[in-house]
Amino acid sequence: MLVGLQGSGKTTTAAKLALHLKQKGQRPFMVATDVRRPAAIAQLTTLGQQIDIPVYGEGNSPQVIAKGALKRAKEWGAHWVIVDTGGRLHIDEPLMSELSELKKELRPNDVLLVADAMTGQDAVRAAEEFQAKVGLTGLILTKLDGDARGGAALSIRSVTGVPIKFIGTGEKTDSLEPFYPDRLASRILGMGDVLTLIEKAEATMDAKRAQELEEKMRRATFDLEDFLEQLRQVKKMGSLTQWLDMLPGFSSLTRRIPQEAFDDKAMKKVEAIILSMTPRERHMPQIIDGSRRRRIARGSGTTPQDINQLLNQFRQAQKLMKDLSRGRQRGLLSLFR
Amino acid sequence: MIDLWKKTEQGIRRTKDAWLGRMSRLFEGEALEQEAWEELEEALIAADVGLDTTQKLLTQVKEKARRQALTNTSQLRQTLMTEMISILQVDGQRAASTPSGLAVILVVGVNGVGKTTSIAKLAYALRQEGKGVIIAAGDTFRAAAIDQLKVWGQRLGVTVIANRPGADPGAVVFDAITAAKARGADVLIVDTAGRLHTKYHLMEELKKIQRVVTRAEASCQGLLVLDATTGQNGLIQARHFAETVGIDGIFLAKLDGTAKGGIVLAICDQLNIPILYIGTGEGVEDMAPFDAQRFVEVLFS
Ligand SMILES: Nc1nc2c(ncn2[C@@H]2O[C@H](COP(=O)(O)OP(=O)(O)OP(=O)(O)O)[C@@H](O)[C@H]2O)c(=O)[nH]1
Ligand SMILES: Nc1nc2c(ncn2[C@@H]2O[C@H](COP(=O)(O)OP(=O)(O)O)[C@@H](O)[C@H]2O)c(=O)[nH]1
Ligand SMILES: [Mg+2]
Ligand SMILES: [Mg+2]
Numbered sequence: 001m002l003v004g005l006q007g008s009g010k011t012t013t014a015a016k017l018a019l020h021l022k023q024k025g026q027r028p029f030m031v032a033t034d035v036r037r038p039a040a041i042a043q044l045t046t047l048g049q050q051i052d053i054p055v056y057g058e059g060n061s062p063q064v065i066a067k068g069a070l071k072r073a074k075e076w077g078a079h080w081v082i083v084d085t086g087g088r089l090h091i092d093e094p095l096m097s098e099l100s101e102l103k104k105e106l107r108p109n110d111v112l113l114v115a116d117a118m119t120g121q122d123a124v125r126a127a128e129e130f131q132a133k134v135g136l137t138g139l140i141l142t143k144l145d146g147d148a149r150g151g152a153a154l155s156i157r158s159v160t161g162v163p164i165k166f167i168g169t170g171e172k173t174d175s176l177e178p179f180y181p182d183r184l185a186s187r188i189l190g191m192g193d194v195l196t197l198i199e200k201a202e203a204t205m206d207a208k209r210a211q212e213l214e215e216k217m218r219r220a221t222f223d224l225e226d227f228l229e230q231l232r233q234v235k236k237m238g239s240l241t242q243w244l245d246m247l248p249g250f251s252s253l254t255r256r257i258p259q260e261a262f263d264d265k266a267m268k269k270v271e272a273i274i275l276s277m278t279p280r281e282r283h284m285p286q287i288i289d290g291s292r293r294r295r296i297a298r299g300s301g302t303t304p305q306d307i308n309q310l311l312n313q314f315r316q317a318q319k320l321m322k323d324l325s326r327g328r329q330r331g332l333l334s335l336f337r
Numbered sequence: 338m339i340d341l342w343k344k345t346e347q348g349i350r351r352t353k354d355a356w357l358g359r360m361s362r363l364f365e366g367e368a369l370e371q372e373a374w375e376e377l378e379e380a381l382i383a384a385d386v387g388l389d390t391t392q393k394l395l396t397q398v399k400e401k402a403r404r405q406a407l408t409n410t411s412q413l414r415q416t417l418m419t420e421m422i423s424i425l426q427v428d429g430q431r432a433a434s435t436p437s438g439l440a441v442i443l444v445v446g447v448n449g450v451g452k453t454t455s456i457a458k459l460a461y462a463l464r465q466e467g468k469g470v471i472i473a474a475g476d477t478f479r480a481a482a483i484d485q486l487k488v489w490g491q492r493l494g495v496t497v498i499a500n501r502p503g504a505d506p507g508a509v510v511f512d513a514i515t516a517a518k519a520r521g522a523d524v525l526i527v528d529t530a531g532r533l534h535t536k537y538h539l540m541e542e543l544k545k546i547q548r549v550v551t552r553a554e555a556s557c558q559g560l561l562v563l564d565a566t567t568g569q570n571g572l573i574q575a576r577h578f579a580e581t582v583g584i585d586g587i588f589l590a591k592l593d594g595t596a597k598g599g600i601v602l603a604i605c606d607q608l609n610i611p612i613l614y615i616g617t618g619e620g621v622e623d624m625a626p627f628d629a630q631r632f633v634e635v636l637f638s
Contacts, residue, residue, distance in 0.1 A: 006591065006619070007449025007564065011480075036619070038488035043481035046502075050480070089594050091351070116449065120385065120568020122595045143448060146533040148570060171448065171478070 001106055003099060003134060004114040005126055006087030009142035009168055011040065013114050014084040015047035016168065016176035021080050022053060029078035031069040032057035033102065034086035044084050051173050062086075062098060066105045083108065090129035099134050110137045112165065115156055117141045117148040127156040136160055142168035145175070224282040224314060228274045272300035273310050285311055344625035346635050348617035352384060352598030353636055360637075364414040374399075377417075384599030385568055390606040394420055418633050424602055425629035427611040429586055439517055439555040441525045444588075445543060445578055446562035448531030451590030453482065455562050455616055456526050457489035458624040459588070464493065469522040473513030474499035475506040475546065476530040486528055493621065496520075506530070506542070507549045514553045525555070534577035543582050559584040560613070565592040565600060575608050589627070590616035601632065 002010045002017075011034070018028040030048055032055055034040035041057040048055035056072050059065035062085065073081045083106060088095040103111065113136050115123055130136060139160065141153050144167050157164055164179045274282060276299035281288055288296070288311065293304045360380045363373045374395070381391040397420045398413065407413055442459070446452050456472060463470045472490060474497055476482035483499045490497035498513035510527055517525040529546065532539035550557040561584045563571045578584055587608075592598060592615045601612055612627040 005566070005594065007451065009449065037485070038492075039481045039484035042484045043479070046480035091594075118447070118567055118570050120566055120570070120595075120597065122566040122568070122597060125596070126594075143533065145535075146447070147535045147573065152568070 001083045001108040026079045028080040029073040030055045031083040033062035090126040131160045138165040276300040348592040351596040355596035364410040385597035386599035387603035429611040450564040461621040471517045473527040478530040565595045586613035593617045
C-alpha cells in the first residue's frame, strides 16, 4: 500500500514497483483507489497497459475497490498486490481515517510512504502523522534525479524510524532503484559531518545558527571556526556514532569506523588545535605554514602531523560543501551512487 | 470579497498557528526587549522567510523605529506589518497587448506541484469574470494527463484542445491558438508536463512552445506554479524557469499544506516576481488572488 502527500509520486511509483517485481519473475497486480483526483484511475490504468500488468479500479469508494481487488488478485494468482491511494494532507482528519480504514480492509504486508526528495520541513511533520495515524513499514524517495539536497528526506527517515526501500530517479517506469545502504559507504567516510550539517540545518533545534551555516555552505565561506562549531553541535547531540545510526545505511558502517575517531579525546584534540590558531588562521587555513604549524602544535600539546590531519579533514569537508553548493554533486542522489 | 478573505485565512491558518502566531505574542508586552527581537528573528527564519529576507526586514523595522523613536509594541507591530506588505507588493509587468488580442498563459513547474489543478481554478475564476477561456493540453507525456484536464474541462464547461498522448506539445499549442482565435477567446491557458528545472532538454522544450505562441502574435505570459510545502528549493526552481521562459507571476499552490507560509516573503523579496494567486485546496474554488495587505493582516489578526 502506497501512501503520501499530493503529487509526491505514488501512482508512478506503483507502476515502477510492479515493473520491478515483474522483471524479477513475479506476478504483480495493481489497484487504483484514488477516486477523488480527476483521471487518477485512468493514469494507473494507462501505466498498467504500458508495462502489461493488470489494474483493478472498480467501485466508487477505496474500500469497495480494495475488497473487489483482493478477490480478483487471488483468482488471477497474483504474488503481489500494489495499491495506489489518493494524495492527502496529514492534517485532513477524514482522509487520514479513510486511509486507516483502507489499511484494515487490505491488511497489507507493507505500507510505504512515498515522499518527494525536494520536499521541505513540512513533509517531516506529515511523515510523522502518517506513521502515527496509519503506520508505515518503509519509505520510497522520489525525484532524486533533481538537485534536491534531501535534508528533509533524511529527517523523514529518522523521525519515522522505517527504512528507505527504493528511490525514484526519473519519470519513466524503469526509473526505480532498490536502496542499497552499502552504496552510501564510500561516500559516507568524511561525509558524516556534511550530513549532520544538512540534517541540522533543517532540524528545528537551532534554526538560526543552522541557517547561517547553510548560508555559509552555499557561499562557500565555511571556515575552521564553523567546522569547530559543527563538531560541537554534533557533540551536543550525543555520540556521533549514535547519531549516524539514525541515518540510512549507517549502522553497518559505524561498526567499521574505529570508535576512537569519535571519542571525547579526539574531539578535545581538535578543539585544542583550532583554539590555538589565530582568528586569521581559522579563517584562512591556507596561510598555515611550517612555522605556524609548529607553534600551533606546541600551543595545543599536539604534533604537526595531528595538525596536518585536521587540515586535511577540514579541506575534505570544505570541498564537499563547495561541491554540494555548486550542485556539482547533484544533491542527495550523489550519495547513493 | 468576504469569501476570498476566508480563503486566504484558511490557506495560512497553519502558518499563523505554528510560527507567525508566536510573533504576534511577542508584541503583547509594553516594550520590545532584545530577547524579543531575537525571538522574532527566529520565528521568521523558522517560518521559511529565509536568512537574507529576515535580516533585511528586521533592519528596516529597527531603522524606522530608531528614526521615528518608536518604542511601544503596537507601533513596532504596525511597522513590521508595513514593511512586510511593502516586500510583498511586487509590481508585475503588464503584458503588452498584441494584434490578435489573445493572451496566452504558459503554465510551468516541476512535477506534481499542482499545475493542472491550478489551471482548472484559474479557468474557473476567469469564467466567473466573464472571460472566454480555452485550455491547451500541453502535457502529452504523463499518463492520463490529458484525461485529467478533460475532466476539469467538462466540469467547468471550458473547451480543452488536445491531441494524442505523446504528441508534440508545440503542435497542440498551435492548434489551440488557432481555435482560440477562431472563437474569439480572451485567454488561452497552456498546461505543460512537469519537468525538473535541472533537465536541460526539457527546459529547452518550453522555449519551443513559447516560440509557437510569439510567432502567432499572441502575448505570452509565464505563470510558474510552486508548491508551498517545498521550502527553499522553490526559489531555485523559480530562478531556472525565469531564466528559460521568463516568469511573469507565481501561483503558489498547496498553501493549505504548509505551516511555513513565510516562503511568500522569501519569494517576493528574492525573486522580485509577484505572487498572483494562492491555492488552498483541491477544489476549483480553493484559490484566491494574492493580496499582500490581507495576507499580512490575517497573519497578525
Ligand atoms: N523527475 C521525476 N518525476 C517523477 C518521479 N516520480 C514521479 N514523478 C512525476 O511526478 C508527478 C506526480 O507523480 P504522480 O505519480 O502522479 O504522483 P501522485 O503522488 O500519485 O499524485 P496525486 O495522486 O496527484 O497525489 C508526475 O509528473 C510524475 O511523472 C521521479 O522519480 N522523478
Ligand atoms: N492540498 C492541496 N492540494 C493541491 C493543490 N493544488 C493541487 N493539489 C493536488 O496536488 C496533486 C498534483 O496536482 P496536479 O495538478 O496533478 O499537478 P501537476 O502534476 O503539476 O499538474 C493533485 O492530487 C492535486 O489535487 C492545493 O492548493 N492544495
Ligand atoms: Mg496518484
Ligand atoms: Mg499536470
